[in-house]
Amino acid sequence: MQISVREIINGMEGKQALLQILLAVQDASPENYVSEDAVNDIAYMLNVSRSRVYSTASFYSVISLKPRGRHIVQVCINAPCENAGKQEILAVLEDQLGVKLGETTADRQFTLEGVSCLGACYVSPAIKIDDRLYGDLTPELVVSILREYQEEATALDCNAS
């Protein structure tokens, strides 16, 4: 059951800033994005134009206006990670997930994204999956980390059917 935009906005403390609302709406979406309907609802609730909501939503790289996978896999693409072997890590991720950077897997479980510095250069190369940071990565480590998420996804599917 999806929470409505109205409930999200009413449930927020403090000043109802547009950016915080967009983030909360995206977090509540099972497909990790802000839908056109949600944009309409936010514009209506805040009494601003839809273009204003789109203008803010499209500026920030964290906000997605397209549906994404259940897990967001972010690969740091800045120099410290690049030098520490990001290419290798990215190649393993692309190979294991069967998608290129910026794409979502066919089963809609994973979206692979590039991200500007995760602030984890002390453990580079680093990636982030949802809210968890993984550092000091090797190709083998990436495979085992991914496997945990993949097994969890299969388990969920079995429960559902």
Place this chain on the structure above:
Amino acid sequence: MTAMLHKNDAVFRLSLFQEFPTLMHYRGFGGYEALAKAVESNPTSIIETLAAAGLRGRGGAAFPTGLKMQMVRNNAERERYIICNADEGEPGTFKDRFIMTHIPFQLLEGMTLAAYAVGAAKGYIYIRHEYPEAQQTMHRSIAAAKAAGLLGDNILGQGFSFDVEIFSGAGSYLCGEETALLSSMEGKKGRPRLKPPYPTQNGLWGKPTLINNVETLANIPMIIGRGAEWYRTLGTLDSPGTKLISLSGDVEQRGLYEVPFGTTFNQIIEEYGGGMKNGRRVKAVNIGGASGVVVPPWELDCALEYHSCGERDITIGSGAVFVMDESRSILANVHNRVEFFLHESCGKCTPCREGLRQAGRIIHNLLSGKAVMADVDNLERYTRAMQNAAFCGLGQAAGNSLISSLRYFRSEYEAACFDYGNQYQREGITA
């Protein structure tokens, strides 16, 4: 995951604290004693102490903190705000992450002291989206401080009230620029505004606003608690105190180190970083993050100090030190920087938007062997134009790594051109 923390930690005492500490733990080490002392005296004495201590902004611009506070305090408007800039987007920097996860209460105490000094009743911490653990720690710490009467209404029973709220960023590097941060908090695109008016006059919702970096604010409790004279025993006459250095790259021990001003970059690499990995030599060091400079080994005898670094065009910036050994390609690294800035440019002004596009194209051509010697000169010309004409700090700083690498490693650029050596042949010299 923990980074190596050096024993030399006078101000941040990061070695005393684990991740996610409790309020009791912080108070056990003298936490909130500075606030208790300060709320009994005049707010302006805080500003005077910080000015006497010579504290300067640690986010990169190094603006004198006391002066900035005075500007907010002098404003006739009574509705004033404090914003802690925790949008630590500078590649290679992770100091604010550690302050928020290891000493969150020191940051909150610093913000409360600053609020008392400038007369603000409301504060925000703008934390980047990439740091969920820092956001959670700050949420928990704010709740704990409120429950203990150290934040919120009538702090320590002295009639002073100050509330703090967390605002999450959304993956925009540019929002670390203070006016872009304000736009972002007001619900707009995170694009910069024209300065002046500065945020101290015309900040959040048009009200006077004190915007300080996490590290700057976390310095305040120690300075107020122990006094300006104690602070001046650290560092040098020109730059008192210490700086948090985020050391990364090809060194033995990457990590966060509290380094007294006056330490040389060689010392940072050798003594703090444990020297180079695999016995290789230093080829270049990137100081100050993506917006900083790329310098060769012979500049590393420079002391970490605002004046000394300024003389050699070294930007201390956020305190990121990223070491590259002899196996690294300068061109590939600068290309990475340019791509980064191209992605983060907001597109508002032409010099930055188009300058970076051209710079990216030329370096791409250099890397794929399609560039000619004239391209290197053009690259330098475009970069200078961008530095001189860009609207905000992003475009101005984006050229730092280009200009400095062209200055020290021009031969590497030229050697990548396919007509390299032709000019010598024309001149009758065999290459």
